[in-house]
Amino acid sequence: GAVVSQHPSRVICKSGTSVKIECRSLDFQATTMFWYRQFPKQSLMLMATSNEGSKATYEQGVEKDKFLINHASLTLSTLTVTSAHPEDSSFYICSAENRGRGYENTEAFFGQGTRLTVV
Amino acid sequence: SQQGEEDPQALSIQEGENATMNCSYKTSINNLQWYRQNSGRGLVHLILIRSNEREKHSGRLRVTLDTSKKSSSLLITASRAADTASYFCATDAGGAQKLVFGQGTRLTINP
Numbered sequence: 001g002a003v004v005s006q007h008p009s010r011v012i013c014k015s016g017t018s019v020k021i022e023c024r025s026l027d028f029q030a031t032t033m034f035w036y037r038q039f040p041k042q043s044l045m046l047m048a049t050s051n052e053g054s055k056a057t058y059e060q061g062v063e064k065d066k067f068l069i070n071h072a073s074l075t076l077s078t079l080t081v082t083s084a085h086p087e088d089s090s091f092y093i094c095s096a097e098n099r100g101r102g103y104e105n106t107e108a109f110f111g112q113g114t115r116l117t118v119v
Numbered sequence: 120s121q122q123g124e125e126d127p128q129a130l131s132i133q134e135g136e137n138a139t140m141n142c143s144y145k146t147s148i149n150n151l152q153w154y155r156q157n158s159g160r161g162l163v164h165l166i167l168i169r170s171n172e173r174e175k176h177s178g179r180l181r182v183t184l185d186t187s188k189k190s191s192s193l194l195i196t197a198s199r200a201a202d203t204a205s206y207f208c209a210t211d212a213g214g215a216q217k218l219v220f221g222q223g224t225r226l227t228i229n230p
Contacts, residue, residue, distance in 0.1 A: 006161070034217060043207060044162075044220045093161055095218075107152070108209075108218055110161035 002028045004096045006111025013084055013118055021079045021114045023094030029074035030096035034108070035067070038091040050077040084118040091115050125208060125221040133229050138195040140224040142208030143188075149211050151184055152218070153193050156205045165193075165206075198228045 003026040013019050023033055031052045036044040048069050049057040056069035066088075068080040077096075081088055095108040125142045132138055144151070150169045154162040168175045168184045168191065175182045181194040195202055205225050209218040 004161075041225070043222045046217055046219070049217055091159070095162075107164050107167060108162075109164070110154075112161045113159070115159065 002026075002096070002109045004030075004094065004109045004111045006094050006114055008114060009112055010115045011117070013116070015085055015118055016083055018080055018082045019084055019116060021081075021092055021094075021116075023077045023079070023096065023111050025075045025096045025109070028096075030077075031074060033071060033077040033094055033096045035069060035077075035079050036093045036095070038093060038113075040091075044093060047079075081116065084116070086118045089116055089118045125206075125224050127224060128222065129225045129227070131227040131229060132198060134198060134200055136198055138198050138202070138226055138228075140193045140206050140226070142191045142193070142221045144191075144208075144210045144219075144221075145189065146210075148186075151182075151191050152209045153180075153182060153191075154207045154209060154220075156207065156223075158204075162207065195226075198226075200228050200230045202226060203228045 005024045005026055007022045011019055033050040035047045037047050038044050046059050047062045047067060050069045050071040052071045052074050058064045066082055068082060071077040091113050093113045094111045097108055130138060148170055150167050152167045153165040155165050156162045166175060166177045166180055166182050168182050170186055173184060179196045184191045191208055205223045207223045208221040
């Protein structure tokens with residue numbers, strides 16, 4: 001299967017600083033990537049859809065100025081948590097799809113996740 | 120908003136027994152997928168079932184889909200301790216690009 005690499009796996013930052021999380025598709029081109037947030041023992045909540053070469057589409061209630069998404073190439077999307085606060089502490093996961101395979105057979109490939117702790 | 124609901128939220132069984140998890144959704148779908156997540160890790164795709172399929176098998180996994188009831192089930196047969204994880208169903212919400220995940224079932228297999 002396709003491989004998606006997410007980095008870093010863990011990060012601790014001070015309140016008020018910014019943190020960048022990278023999501024890379026290693027062996028396929030991903031025109032679309034997705035960013036999710038997951039609280040402990042809960043499901044994944046979609047934050048935004050990242051489209052290569054265009055602006056990300058944010059879900060309702062997600063602050064686009066707070067969570068900056070850049071998808072400058074077909075293999076890399078980044079999520080930057082700006083001016084992080086303790087309430088931003090969470091598990092962030094990205095996924096990528098290879099649209100070339102056909103939408104009906106779309107299988108999302110997930111990164112390993114990033115555990116963000118804001119102190 | 121989350122579309123899917125899964126039950127049970129938590130399931131604990133003995134090794135060797137079968138585990139069944141259920142998922143319900145609200146809108147029409149093109150396909151439904153099941154994923155597995157080990158604690159603190161990303162998700163691993165298990166199986167995809169299309170809306171025109173009723174049952175699908177993959178190894179020890181059996182998935183059913185009832186579009187009239189908007190529900191799906193995942194059966195893991197002959198469970199192993201290594202099957203301990205959270206299991207999520209996800210739908211494409213009627214053709215939308217994004218996946219919508221259920222609340223998940225935390226499965227614990229006791230040795």
